[in-house]
Amino acid sequence: MHISDIGEHALIERIRARVPDAPAWVIAGIGDDAAVIAPERGCVDVVTTDSLVEDVHFRRAWTSMRDVGYKALAVNVSDLAAMGAEPRAATLSLALPASLAVTDFDELIDGFLELARAVRVQLVGGNLTKSPGPVVIDVTLIGSARRRRLMMRSGGKPGHLLYVTGTVGGAARTLEAQRSEGPTVQGSRPPVRLRTGLQVSRNKVAMACVDVSDGLADAVAQLAKASGTGAELNADLVPRAPGATIEQALYGGEDYELLFAVPKRWRGRFERIAGRDVTVTAVGELIAPRDLWVTRDGTRAPLGAGFSHF
Amino acid sequence: MHISDIGEHALIERIRARVPDAPAWVIAGIGDDAAVIAPERGCVDVVTTDSLVEDVHFRRAWTSMRDVGYKALAVNVSDLAAMGAEPRAATLSLALPASLAVTDFDELIDGFLELARAVRVQLVGGNLTKSPGPVVIDVTLIGSARRRRLMMRSGGKPGHLLYVTGTVGGAARTLEAQRSEGPTVQGSRPPVRLRTGLQVSRNKVAMACVDVSDGLADAVAQLAKASGTGAELNADLVPRAPGATIEQALYGGEDYELLFAVPKRWRGRFERIAGRDVTVTAVGELIAPRDLWVTRDGTRAPLGAGFSHF
Numbered sequence: 001m002h003i004s005d006i007g008e009h010a011l012i013e014r015i016r017a018r019v020p021d022a023p024a025w026v027i028a029g030i031g032d033d034a035a036v037i038a039p040e041r042g043c044v045d046v047v048t049t050d051s052l053v054e055d056v057h058f059r060r061a062w063t064s065m066r067d068v069g070y071k072a073l074a075v076n077v078s079d080l081a082a083m084g085a086e087p088r089a090a091t092l093s094l095a096l097p098a099s100l101a102v103t104d105f106d107e108l109i110d111g112f113l114e115l116a117r118a119v120r121v122q123l124v125g126g127n128l129t130k131s132p133g134p135v136v137i138d139v140t141l142i143g144s145a146r147r148r149r150l151m152m153r154s155g156g157k158p159g160h161l162l163y164v165t166g167t168v169g170g171a172a173r174t175l176e177a178q179r180s181e182g183p184t185v186q187g188s189r190p191p192v193r194l195r196t197g198l199q200v201s202r203n204k205v206a207m208a209c210v211d212v213s214d215g216l217a218d219a220v221a222q223l224a225k226a227s228g229t230g231a232e233l234n235a236d237l238v239p240r241a242p243g244a245t246i247e248q249a250l251y252g253g254e255d256y257e258l259l260f261a262v263p264k265r266w267r268g269r270f271e272r273i274a275g276r277d278v279t280v281t282a283v284g285e286l287i288a289p290r291d292l293w294v295t296r297d298g299t300r301a302p303l304g305a306g307f308s309h310f
Numbered sequence: 311m312h313i314s315d316i317g318e319h320a321l322i323e324r325i326r327a328r329v330p331d332a333p334a335w336v337i338a339g340i341g342d343d344a345a346v347i348a349p350e351r352g353c354v355d356v357v358t359t360d361s362l363v364e365d366v367h368f369r370r371a372w373t374s375m376r377d378v379g380y381k382a383l384a385v386n387v388s389d390l391a392a393m394g395a396e397p398r399a400a401t402l403s404l405a406l407p408a409s410l411a412v413t414d415f416d417e418l419i420d421g422f423l424e425l426a427r428a429v430r431v432q433l434v435g436g437n438l439t440k441s442p443g444p445v446v447i448d449v450t451l452i453g454s455a456r457r458r459r460l461m462m463r464s465g466g467k468p469g470h471l472l473y474v475t476g477t478v479g480g481a482a483r484t485l486e487a488q489r490s491e492g493p494t495v496q497g498s499r500p501p502v503r504l505r506t507g508l509q510v511s512r513n514k515v516a517m518a519c520v521d522v523s524d525g526l527a528d529a530v531a532q533l534a535k536a537s538g539t540g541a542e543l544n545a546d547l548v549p550r551a552p553g554a555t556i557e558q559a560l561y562g563g564e565d566y567e568l569l570f571a572v573p574k575r576w577r578g579r580f581e582r583i584a585g586r587d588v589t590v591t592a593v594g595e596l597i598a599p600r601d602l603w604v605t606r607d608g609t610r611a612p613l614g615a616g617f618s619h620f
Binding site: 027028031032033034035036037038039044045046047048049050051053055056057079080082083085089091093095124125126127129130131132133134136138140142143145147150152153154209210211226 | 347356357365
């Protein structure tokens with residue numbers, strides 16, 4: 001059965017039936033012209049949007065629609081984690097081919113809602129439209145944070161240590177394996193570093209943060225640029241996912257780890273607090289001259305450019 | 311020159327250069343992992359999302375990219391107008407073919423920002439990704455309202471009069487003309503009934519409102535369903551756009567007018583306040599039995615179903 005067989009209203013009903021009861025701060029959820037949310041008292045709103053496009057960010061042959069739905073929310077949670085903001089409400093906008101199977105539609109929603117439940121995000125609205133092209137999933141995520149606890153990209157200073165969570169290069173390694181070996185290689189879900197981002201911001205043990213979505217090299221460049229500094233990255237220290245090359249670790253993208261800038265005197269507290277849920281590794285340092293360097297096998301060279309989506 | 315020739319960072323810079331300076335309530339705009347907004351004091355957040363898909367909602371041969379960008383925001387403003395909420399901040403998510411001309415990209419952004427300026431909306435973030443398929447434009451719009459002034463769809467009661475702003479059927483008439491005569495027929499921009507929505511909600515002269523995006527018949531059905539009532543629509547009273555048939559007026563969609571439910575004793579005040587900027591016309595009434603009727607040339611018949619996006 002295709003989604004065009006059951007129509008828009010029935011699809012919305014299928015979503016609504018799966019969404020848990022809204023908490024009290026949701027004044028109007030799915031079904032009106034717009035959703036209505038009471039802001040968190042004493043907090044600012046933090047808003048991010050990110051999308052997944054079929055055959056760009058995923059292939060249906062390689063990834064289950066459940067994992068696609070999960071990832072569509074995960075990449076947005078990653079952005080709020082990097083700000084130190086608690087996610088609260090999401091909208092989900094889907095452009096779908098009329099031939100999509102209803103079971104695939106359900107799987108997509110189930111994967112999205114699985115993560116939503118885990119991170120306590122309420123789906124409050126969205127949009128459904130047909131498309132002659134690929135599946136496009138757009139998620140906007142709204143969270144809250146106390147203003148003084150926000151971690152901006154621009155908070156870095158020369159001398160701050162750069163720490164990365166988990167390992168990098170794994171997503172790129174999997175993608176290359178899929179390209180050469182086909183759909184027998186299962187994709188994996190991105191990590192969700194929300195707890196780490198929130199703990200670090202609550203305890204004020206980092207001055208800046210960015211999520212590693214387009215490769216570690218790009219994340220370092222973005223953080224340094226926003227902070228008005230340069231950076232040195234020590235490639236020999238970068239924690240690589242099993243089987244990942246150093247190129248994949250630096251330039252691969254889609255890792256969704258967090259990169260923090262930490263004043264040296266906070267090093268011990270940072271490692272204790274951030275290290276509760278995930279390993280954290282010092283991989284470099286911010287420097288005053290606005291240049292980007294990478295040291296590899298003891299040799300220092302300019303840090304290459306990151307990933308471009310075009 | 312195509313957008314793939316200049317790359318993602320340059321495209322983001324082209325947007326950023328066009329966005330006016332942010333007001334003080336925007337704590338972080340374009341450029342960080344997420345945008346940060348101070349909520350309006352004493353207000354709730356009102357959130358909507360809507361998208362335009364090439365060859366579904368527009369054709370590049372028939373519509374300038376400037377009008378497409380304008381419309382992408384306008385359809386979202388319409389949703390907030392129907393809630394009685396003041397729009398504040400928008401995110402813009404674009405899935406674009408790599409072959410799109412940079413001039414088309416600029417036009418799209420210019421059209422979006424033209425309306426943003428007019429309704430005082432700040433573009434605070436977004437996402438850019440390539441797509442192998444059609445242009446997909448997703449906008450999320452966040453506004454604010456005093457909770458007690460919100461106009462929900464569910465506020466209607468039997469006996470309330472149904473009023474529509476402006477005229478309906480014009481968008482469907484234009485679309486049919488374009489289908490038969492081709493791109494010589496120029497599309498028009500949707501109306502923006504924001505001021506009317508805000509005036510009506512501030513003065514509390516309507517109990518419910520919905521925007522007419524999928525046809526007047528669908529809007530009447532949605533409002534009645536949410537309110538737990540039925541409705542009678544008098545087709546002979548429906549204000550049609552020049553040249554539009556009654557079918558186009560009832561079922562055509564894309565009109566972006568507002569439909570209000572107004573207690574009879576507020577009729578005079580409603581007409582005076584809503585009528586300041588646009589003509590308003592009483593076209594029917596909510597009724598207690600949960601049936602939907604349309605009277606046409608004096609004959610009463612069940613009101614047919616509205617538009618489905620699949």
